[in-house]
Every structure is written in C-alpha cells, then in structure tokens.
Amino acid sequence: MGTAIASNILKSGFNVIVYNRTADKTRSLVEAGALKATSPKEVARKSDVLLTSLRDDHVVLDVVSGEEGILSGLQQQQQQQQPNRIHIGTSTISPSLSSQLAVMHTAHGCSYLAAPVLGNPSVANEAKLTTFVAGDPKDIERCNRLFNAYCQKVINIGNEHASANTLKLIANYVLLALIDLMGQAYALGEKTNIDLQLVNQLIGMIFGYPGLQQYSNRILTRDFDNVGFDLLSSFKDVQLILQTSSDARVPLPYANSIRDKFLAAIANNLETKDWITIYEITRMLAGLKK
C-alpha cells in the first residue's frame, strides 16, 4: 500500500523521501525520483508532511516513538522553529492508538491526522483509494492536494481522530461479513448441487438491488412501521433456512444469530413490525436506549 501511495504522490509532482525497514522495497520509488532515507527520523526531519503505511498498532507506535522514530525527527524541527509538521497515518490501527498518537504529536509541537484508507493495492495503484480523515481542519485543508494524489474520495470526519479509525473498522466489518456470507451462499449452493454460476448471478442481483440502500436508509431512521415484510412472516423463512442448513449439513452461523434476534424481537412484541426491526434487538444488546 505504501509503495502505491508514495508512487502516486510522486507522480503528482511532490518531492518525496522514502523509508522502509526492508530498504530494497523502496527501489522502484527511488528509480522514479524519490530520495531515500535511512530512518523514520530522517524522513521526519526532512519533510513538511509525513505519511506512514505500516502493519499494525505495535509497529506504528515503534516507528513513531522509537529512538530513530518520527517524533525524534519532528522534535528536532520544532527546536529549529520550523512551521508545524504533519504526520498522516494511513494504517489500519485501533481508534485508541489514533487518539494517543494525536496527543503525542501535539506534545511534540506537530500534528497528527488519522487517515486510514479503503481499497486494496490495485485500487491504490490507480490512486482510487477512499480515505477517512480526522484531525485539525486547518491541517486537513493543508493536505488536501496530497490526499487527492492517492485518493479518489476524501471523507472529512472532523476533529476526533479515533472516529476515522472506527469508521475504517466498520467498513472492514461490513466487507468481511459480506465476504463470509457470500462464501456460505456458495457452500450451500455447492452442497445442494446448484450451478454456482447461478449463485454468482444471484449475489450480483442482490448487490445491485436498489432496495438494499433503502434498507440502510430505513435502518438509519428506524422506520419500522412501514411494513413491507413483517418480522413474524420472515421468521418462517429464517426457520426454513436453518432447516435447509441442517439437511445439507452446511453451517450458516448468521442464520442462527438472526433466529435468536428474531425470537427476542417476537418476545418483545415486535412481530408485526417490518423485518428490519431486527436492528432494535442489536441496539438493545448494545445497551442503546430508545
């Protein structure tokens, strides 16, 4: 991801200085015109804006606060009374570390922007990532041209750094659940001798169905009384799905979870509401008040 992001920043005309633990991986960037640094500290010392793409919380913290890390380079700049430097964190890290990084950078007289990205390396190669950005609005504004060098969509989340990382995790949770759900559909199809091309077409149809976005909108507004399919009738379908799952010996874990939530909804007299009322049980389990 880092190579693709840096490559697009370079193509946009910025001066780029790169560092990677395995130095050889920066070769293509150096051949394309980037300068090479020997530590994160050196990059920080020589840059107005610094961007990291690293594996996880542990690595980010190490690269930021280690002896040859980013903050030691940024601190030197502060001592030289240079203008406010910005660190853009694109890695997928915990919301709590994101908040902590913001505090650490402020204490060193510099800024941290949380800017996790959505999109895989081939999307990154085409400069078509989406980024959720949080931090000081002036810093976000200052980095706008840079974000546009590697992203097709920049979503400003506001001041709360952690929120950008939480949103990234929500995105990955939805994607992971859908990927797993698709796999379960193929497994059930294969086990019951259905042509998997038909399952493929069906999944395509469901994702292309405009009603899907409408469900999301109605969940957002908790529009449960506009009943298209009542919860009790759809409970019958959940039981049929579970029966088919048992008959075919294909575990369908979401169906079990949905059955339990439907039971809770029925026990709470919600059976005549629309089937999206399952959301009420999710809210209840999360301790969200009416």
Ligand SMILES: NC(=O)c1ccc[n+]([C@@H]2O[C@H](COP(=O)([O-])OP(=O)(O)OC[C@H]3O[C@@H](n4cnc5c(N)ncnc54)[C@H](OP(=O)(O)O)[C@@H]3O)[C@@H](O)[C@H]2O)c1
């Ligand atoms: N791949 C995706 O589709 C995707 C999409 C969106 C977001 N992300 C996120 O973007 C970040 C980078 O992902 P990636 O796919 O590019 O991962 P990657 O190819 O594994 O790159 C991870 C980077 O972290 C460095 N690193 C790992 N351990 C280190 C350590 N102990 N000290 C110093 N550097 C270390 C690696 O250096 P070396 O080269 O020396 O190993 C490499 O530069 C992750 O947070 C990931 O979750 C990935």
